[in-house]
Amino acid sequence: MKLLVTSKPMKPFVHPMMKVLLLLSLTTGLLWILMQLTEHQYTWNPSSYILSNSWLSYTDDGGGPESACDCLAILQDDDEEIEKAKLLSLSRSFHKRVQTPDEFYINATQDCRKFKTSRKYLTVTLNKEEKDFPLAYSIVIHQKVQNFEHLLRAIYAPQNVYCVHVDTKSAASVRAAIEGIVSCFPNVFLVSQPVSVVYASWSRVQADLNCMADLYNSTTTWKYFINLCGQDFPLKTNLEIVRMLKSLRGDNSMESEKMPGGKIWRVTNVFQVVDGEIKETGKKKDPPPFNLPILSGNAYIVASRGYVHSVLKDLRIQKLLEWANDTYSPDEFLWATIQRIPGVPGSKWPSRKYDMTDINAIARLVKWQGHEGQQGSLDAVYPECQGNHVRSICVYGVGDLRWLLQQHHLFANKFDMDSHPVVVFCLEKYLRLKALAMRD
Ligand SMILES: *[C@@H]1O[C@H](CO)[C@@H](O)[C@H](O)[C@H]1NC(C)=O
Ligand SMILES: *[C@@H]1O[C@H](CO)[C@@H](O)[C@H](O)[C@H]1NC(C)=O
Numbered sequence: 001m002k003l004l005v006t007s008k009p010m011k012p013f014v015h016p017m018m019k020v021l022l023l024l025s026l027t028t029g030l031l032w033i034l035m036q037l038t039e040h041q042y043t044w045n046p047s048s049y050i051l052s053n054s055w056l057s058y059t060d061d062g063g064g065p066e067s068a069c070d071c072l073a074i075l076q077d078d079d080e081e082i083e084k085a086k087l088l089s090l091s092r093s094f095h096k097r098v099q100t101p102d103e104f105y106i107n108a109t110q111d112c113r114k115f116k117t118s119r120k121y122l123t124v125t126l127n128k129e130e131k132d133f134p135l136a137y138s139i140v141i142h143q144k145v146q147n148f149e150h151l152l153r154a155i156y157a158p159q160n161v162y163c164v165h166v167d168t169k170s171a172a173s174v175r176a177a178i179e180g181i182v183s184c185f186p187n188v189f190l191v192s193q194p195v196s197v198v199y200a201s202w203s204r205v206q207a208d209l210n211c212m213a214d215l216y217n218s219t220t221t222w223k224y225f226i227n228l229c230g231q232d233f234p235l236k237t238n239l240e241i242v243r244m245l246k247s248l249r250g251d252n253s254m255e256s257e258k259m260p261g262g263k264i265w266r267v268t269n270v271f272q273v274v275d276g277e278i279k280e281t282g283k284k285k286d287p288p289p290f291n292l293p294i295l296s297g298n299a300y301i302v303a304s305r306g307y308v309h310s311v312l313k314d315l316r317i318q319k320l321l322e323w324a325n326d327t328y329s330p331d332e333f334l335w336a337t338i339q340r341i342p343g344v345p346g347s348k349w350p351s352r353k354y355d356m357t358d359i360n361a362i363a364r365l366v367k368w369q370g371h372e373g374q375q376g377s378l379d380a381v382y383p384e385c386q387g388n389h390v391r392s393i394c395v396y397g398v399g400d401l402r403w404l405l406q407q408h409h410l411f412a413n414k415f416d417m418d419s420h421p422v423v424v425f426c427l428e429k430y431l432r433l434k435a436l437a438m439r440d
């Protein structure tokens with residue numbers, strides 16, 4: 001008894017130097033683990049993350065028909081898997097199963113919380129860097145709600161703002177589905193003044209202008225403006241987009257080059273819309289205001305907040321807009337022309353030395369049929385389309401995926417879940433995994 005009481009267990013003696021050493025080895029160990037983790041964040045390799053699914057990554061557990069495809073193999077240009085996906089895309093039953101009707105969205109968005117959770121929308125900002133650099137999007141659509149919803153989900157982040165322009169001619173079910181989706185997000189809204197968009201007419205510009213005005217009036221002080229249509233899809237995560245925009249150092253990025261002789265008629269004749277179609281009137285146009293040089297570009301731009309402010313407020317640009325409103329396809333020269341007006345934030349001088357092609361700009365990647373060909377050919381700009389062509393533009397197939405991801409563009413056109421759903425499934429899955437892997 002006595003013995004037991006007196007034999008109080010003694011604390012083992014540890015020399016103070018040993019304690020210091022132990023602490024040191026522990027911290028270096030932790031540091032080493034941390035370094036491994038951060039290193040991983042910057043050296044992206046799809047195979048190293050494909051298994052690290054969190055609940056926000058797009059998994060195949062929904063039992064979706066797309067789970068039959070091995071996206072990792074497709075991303076690595078595995079011919080066998082690409083062939084398998086192509087065959088699958090040809091099957092009717094597969095197509096039927098991957099189509100989501102407007103009614104689904106109308107119904108599912110009645111319960112927004114459930115909709116956002118089940119569709120795995122990112123409702124938190126992943127990085128401080130993204131939070132400090134909000135973006136503004138203008139999305140112009142008229143059909144194919146499913147494409148739009150996958151696009152929105154891919155670019156959605158709570159710190160950004162999204163203006164959606166639905167054509168006034170759109171079907172009632174399209175409008176209702178989009179209204180339902182938009183109603184689930186405080187930072188996504190419908191344009192205050194929608195228009196009927198007539199191909200190649202001023203109305204296409206008006207749709208973006210109306211969104212620009214609404215976005216500028218929003219309470220978010222966004223840094224860059226990006227306009228999209230329903231058949232675009234991102235090639236980068238929001239963080240990557242933010243980083244690329246930061247590296248522009250305030251510049252805009254868009255096609256802006258000398259107008260080819262074959263397009264001059266578009267700005268020297270007066271056009272008007274008759275019965276929903278653009279027609280020549282036979283009248284000649286006056287030269288542009290201030291004899292501004294008219295440059296050639298396209299409808300899709302990446303523009304600084306200052307550029308958008310100029311578009312809305314600069315009196316020279318107001319005159320230019322008025323002058324352009326009866327030309328042919330003003331969307332394909334207006335932004336490019338404003339990009340070369342002295343004093344516009346982020347613009348370039350009119351000198352041809354500053355001309356920029358769609359390939360060099362980061363705004364939009366489009367594969368035009370006429371520019372496809374073999375590497376090494378003097379005329380070819382890109383390899384052949386692996387999907388199909390719609391109005392001479394490639395609708396990407398799974399065989400285009402690896403090439404797409406090698407390009408510097410933020411967005412590419414065209415994608416279509418009606419004809420090539422697997423390429424969208426694989427792209428969105430890849431981007432989500434990457435976004436999660438690169439979070440703070
Ligand atoms: C409508 O949505 C609810 C839940 O949001 C679901 O239970 C129901 O089955 C849906 N109905 C149809 C016709 O899709
Ligand atoms: C800007 O937004 C406010 C409300 O936030 C609204 O009252 C006002 O009409 C808007 N102005 C424009 C030009 O849209």
Ligand SMILES: *[C@@H]1O[C@H](CO)[C@@H](O)[C@H](O)[C@H]1NC(C)=O
Nearest residue numbers: 202203206321322323325326
């Ligand atoms: C074009 O601008 C003129 C002058 O401001 C205006 O009268 C006309 O309604 C505009 N046309 C369109 C199609 O917006």
